[in-house]
Amino acid sequence: NAGVTQTPKFQVLKTGQSMTLQCAQDMNHEYMSWYRQDPGMGLRLIHYSVGAGITDQGEVPNGYNVSRSTTEDFPLRLLSAAPSQTSVYFCASSYESGRAGGELFFGEGSRLTVL
Amino acid sequence: AQKITQTQPGMFVQEKEAVTLDCTYDTSDPSYGLFWYKQPSSGEMIFLIYQGSYDQQNATEGRYSLNFQKARKSANLVISASQLGDSAMYFCAMREGPEGGTDKLIFGTGTRLQVFP
Numbered sequence: 634n635a636g637v638t639q640t641p642k643f644q645v646l647k648t649g650q651s652m653t654l655q656c657a658q659d660m661n662h663e664y665m666s667w668y669r670q671d672p673g674m675g676l677r678l679i680h681y682s683v684g685a686g687i688t689d690q691g692e693v694p695n696g697y698n699v700s701r702s703t704t705e706d707f708p709l710r711l712l713s714a715a716p717s718q719t720s721v722y723f724c725a726s727s728y729e730s731g732r733a734g735g736e737l738f739f740g741e742g743s744r745l746t747v748l
Numbered sequence: 749a750q751k752i753t754q755t756q757p758g759m760f761v762q763e764k765e766a767v768t769l770d771c772t773y774d775t776s777d778p779s780y781g782l783f784w785y786k787q788p789s790s791g792e793m794i795f796l797i798y799q800g801s802y803d804q805q806n807a808t809e810g811r812y813s814l815n816f817q818k819a820r821k822s823a824n825l826v827i828s829a830s831q832l833g834d835s836a837m838y839f840c841a842m843r844e845g846p847e848g849g850t851d852k853l854i855f856g857t858g859t860r861l862q863v864f865p
Binding site for chain 2: 664673676678736
């Protein structure tokens with residue numbers, strides 16, 4: 634049971650480069666989301682999706698793009714990387730959006746450094 | 749606006765003792781959910797416990813219990829009989845809006861717990 638799989642686990646970019654963080658889940662979860670974790674700030678929501686074809690912005694969406702063409706995949710795109718996007722990124726999913734006690738299942742995280 | 753506050757940057761506890769990690773929240777929505785997650789040094793986020801705003805009893809999961817005081821807007825995590833493996837970062841989080849809505853979580857800044865022998 635793979636759960637939520639993120640790739641790559643580590644990435645170094647130069648300012649202005651673009652890249653895509655991949656996220657896949659094999660639990661048939663409706664809800665998927667991306668968070669970033671910065672020192673001293675906890676996790677902040679970037680984008681989320683309540684199902685295939687539906688996405689919406691979270692707290693810190695600027696500089697990031699998402700799409701949800703399938704239930705399983707929810708990639709996060711950095712269009713033009715900036716040093717402020719240096720962070721650890723977590724993808725998460727849950728079975729039923731808002732279900733009582735329905736915890737988010739997190740991937741292992743992707744550590745991104747932008748030089 | 750919804751907010752989660754964890755005022756303890758770090759806590760120390762001796763093995764086998766109980767420890768309470770504080771969490772207060774602010775929301776004007778009568779329906780919400782509260783979560784605790786553990787993040788060990790390896791970095792993954794591990795779900796520990798959940799409390800719904802309408803739940804009458806405090807949630808418990810093994811050695812974890814959530815001391816839910818709705819009037820005070822607090823949702824403290826109690827770990828009984830601490831173990832060395834409990835050393836980690838602990839995050840309190842709140843789901844915005846009612847059950848059946850989205851799973852958008854707001855996280856606190858975390859408390860680093862260190863358990864010593």
